[in-house]
Amino acid sequence: MKNRKLLMIPGPIEVDPAVLRAMGEVTTSHVAPNFIESFGNSLELMRKIWLAPKGQPFIIAGSGTLAMDMAVSNLIEPGDNALVISTGYFGERYKNILTTYGANVTVLQAEIGDTVPLETIEKELSSKNYKLLTITHVDTSTGVLTDPKSIVHLAQKHNTLSILDGVCATAGEETQQEAWGIDIVLTGSQKAIGVPPGLALLVASEKAMDTWKNRKTPVQNYYGSFTNWLPIMQAYEERKPSYFGTPPVNLIRALEVSLTLIHNERIKNRVATHLQYAKAFRNAVQSIGLQLVPKNNEIAAHTMTAIYYPEGIDGNLFRKDIAEFGVILAGGLHAEIKTKYFRIGHMGAITKSDIVATLSAIESALHKQNYNFEFGKSIREFLSYFA
Numbered sequence: 120m121k122n123r124k125l126l127m128i129p130g131p132i133e134v135d136p137a138v139l140r141a142m143g144e145v146t147t148s149h150v151a152p153n154f155i156e157s158f159g160n161s162l163e164l165m166r167k168i169w170l171a172p173k174g175q176p177f178i179i180a181g182s183g184t185l186a187m188d189m190a191v192s193n194l195i196e197p198g199d200n201a202l203v204i205s206t207g208y209f210g211e212r213y214k215n216i217l218t219t220y221g222a223n224v225t226v227l228q229a230e231i232g233d234t235v236p237l238e239t240i241e242k243e244l245s246s247k248n249y250k251l252l253t254i255t256h257v258d259t260s261t262g263v264l265t266d267p268k269s270i271v272h273l274a275q276k277h278n279t280l281s282i283l284d285g286v287c288a289t290a291g292e293e294t295q296q297e298a299w300g301i302d303i304v305l306t307g308s309q310k311a312i313g314v315p316p317g318l319a320l321l322v323a324s325e326k327a328m329d330t331w332k333n334r335k336t337p338v339q340n341y342y343g344s345f346t347n348w349l350p351i352m353q354a355y356e357e358r359k360p361s362y363f364g365t366p367p368v369n370l371i372r373a374l375e376v377s378l379t380l381i382h383n384e385r386i387k388n389r390v391a392t393h394l395q396y397a398k399a400f401r402n403a404v405q406s407i408g409l410q411l412v413p414k415n416n417e418i419a420a421h422t423m424t425a426i427y428y429p430e431g432i433d434g435n436l437f438r439k440d441i442a443e444f445g446v447i448l449a450g451g452l453h454a455e456i457k458t459k460y461f462r463i464g465h466m467g468a469i470t471k472s473d474i475v476a477t478l479s480a481i482e483s484a485l486h487k488q489n490y491n492f493e494f495g496k497s498i499r500e501f502l503s504y505f506a
């Protein structure tokens with residue numbers, strides 16, 4: 120029997136065995152020629168996957184929150200206006216980060232399960248001079264997908280920089296950084312990028328790098344400052360040794376393997392697969408009467424799904440039964456509805472059979488609590504999507 124459970128949460132996720140094997144390779148020096156090659160190659164692959172040929176990639180040891188922190192601390196100066204377009208928990212986090220660096224923050228807060236209307240954003244951008252705005256691509260607390268393209272278009276009209284928190288989206292949701300004009304697209308290794316946790320990843324546009332270069336005040340962040348890391352990224356790309364802080368060599372080798380797998384599959388196909396799986400999964404759970412947190416399917420993420428427990432279902436017992444079935448799902452994260460819903464991650468290297476196993480676990484746990492539905496229906500629905 121496999122002594123492990125299927126990890127179907129919105130990060131960390133199931134990773135490809137080849138990525139795990141790379142984690143177990145002999146640890147080399149951070150200036151060993153083979154590691155310099157892996158680091159340089161990873162930076163080049165990021166540009167391709169982010170679709171940002173002129174962007175400046177950064178790979179830093181830390182979690183996704185460090186990438187959020189770096190994006191803001193390098194661009195914001197005290198007193199700048201910043202706009203947060205919030206669809207849940209991670210919009211709130213961006214407000215806190217911006218406040219830490221002295222920005223005047225305005226938050227446009229969507230209702231739970233909804234997005235912020237474009238007209239509201241347009242109106243706010245016209246009301247004063249905003250240095251930057253932040254968008255959460257997929258808010259992991261609600262499973263709501265925001266369309267960055269149209270928001271960034273508005274931002275550009277108002278000469279406002281844009282930061283896309285892609286932590287639960289990049290490499291799973293369509294993102295064309297350069298074509299859409301997004302200034303920073305950031306993520307963490309443990310979500311759709313498909314690597315164990317521990318890396319902050321971001322790509323900055325030329326405009327973002329110019330804004331940083333032309334600062335009037337020093338960056339109020341030591342570890343995350345571009346001043347310290349840009350020369351390191353440049354050196355690795357030129358295949359030269361350098362040092363600021365020791366890079367996590369095993370994780371970066373694993374990153375190289377995962378980025379190579381994504382690149383070989385083609386990012387377009389990878390995103391299309393996420394779309395198909397998400398649609399089929401949504402059909403499946405909706406066919407047995409489950410209700411999603413996002414108000415409609417058009418704004419539901421393709422990397423994860425947030426689902427309300429039906430009336431009368433005990434959430435803790437439900438997830439415990441699911442774990443006994445061999446599948447790990449996540450509970451709620453959004454403070455206002457925390458106990459009322461659960462979350463499933465379906466991104467990265469997962470397969471159709473992983474989703475079938477998840478549906479089986481969900482049905483079994485619901486059945487055990489006498490939820491009234493046609494047993495087996497969600498699985499038939501999922502399979503018929505691909506038949």
Ligand SMILES: *Cc1c(COP(=O)(O)O)cnc(C)c1O
Binds near residue numbers: 130183209258285287
């Ligand atoms: C997970 C997540 C984060 C935080 O990432 P950590 O790696 O936990 O620091 C930020 N934003 C979004 C949208 C996320 O899903």
